[in-house]
Amino acid sequence: SQQGEEDPQALSIQEGENATMNCSYKTSINNLQWYRQNSGRGLVHLILIRSNEREKHSGRLRVTLDTSKKSSSLLITASRAADTASYFCATDLDSNYQLIWGAGTKLIIKP
Amino acid sequence: DAGVIQSPRHEVTEMGQEVTLRCKPISGHDYLFWYRQTMMRGLELLIYFNNNVPIDDSGMPEDRFSAKMPNASFSTLKIQPSEPRDSAVYFCASSTSYEQYFGPGTRLTVT
Numbered sequence: 001s002q003q004g005e006e007d008p009q010a011l012s013i014q015e016g017e018n019a020t021m022n023c024s025y026k027t028s029i030n031n032l033q034w035y036r037q038n039s040g041r042g043l044v045h046l047i048l049i050r051s052n053e054r055e056k057h058s059g060r061l062r063v064t065l066d067t068s069k070k071s072s073s074l075l076i077t078a079s080r081a082a083d084t085a086s087y088f089c090a091t092d093l094d095s096n097y098q099l100i101w102g103a104g105t106k107l108i109i110k111p
Numbered sequence: 112d113a114g115v116i117q118s119p120r121h122e123v124t125e126m127g128q129e130v131t132l133r134c135k136p137i138s139g140h141d142y143l144f145w146y147r148q149t150m151m152r153g154l155e156l157l158i159y160f161n162n163n164v165p166i167d168d169s170g171m172p173e174d175r176f177s178a179k180m181p182n183a184s185f186s187t188l189k190i191q192p193s194e195p196r197d198s199a200v201y202f203c204a205s206s207t208s209y210e211q212y213f214g215p216g217t218r219l220t221v222t
Contacts, residue, residue, distance in 0.1 A: 042202055096167075099211065
């Protein structure tokens with residue numbers, strides 16, 4: 001089952017611009033994660049934000065979480081060609097660390 | 112650590128044949144997840160294990176699919192008999208918490 005829904009489904013921007021992706025979910029969560037998937041590769045964990053946190057930074061990544069709206073956003077600043085990938089949000093389902101995944105946003109950075 | 116290892120990376124087989132996918136999780140990780148990814152259905156959880164014990168196999172499509180984890184360092188996903196609609200990329204992931212580490216995947220094509 002998919003709980004998270006990312007939007008947009010696809011995003012194409014110029015190198016150097018900022019990219020913003022959004023994720024909405026349906027049920028209460030303990031935490032929310034963002035992953036990146038380069039073409040033909042497995043998913044790679046980027047960042048985890050807990051339900052009691054509102055914002056988190058990691059390098060050029062900034063994640064926000066609004067539990068009242070059941071939504072999160074991922075901002076990539078000063079985008080690079082290497083950021084071209086699909087980005088997925090995932091929320092926890094239970095204490096067994098099972099995750100529910102969104103459909104992903106495909107990001108293309110044009111040089 | 113080499114990360115999660117999957118084999119084979121690519122598998123092409125004919126309908127009706129048995130297919131076995133293999134996964135070696137990261138040493139020390141006590142959770143192992145099998146996923147299937149397609150363009151149409153996105154990332155689907157098939158089954159996951161905790162300490163080698165299957166916890167939830169509700170995502171396994173049908174009886175043609177089976178998974179085992181005989182020890183902490185090895186798991187298999189078997190499809191018998193395979194069908195063209197099984198064509199997908201199959202990922203194995205391992206974890207000790209909410210952050211999951213993915214293998215490179217096995218691209219399965221059933222003709």
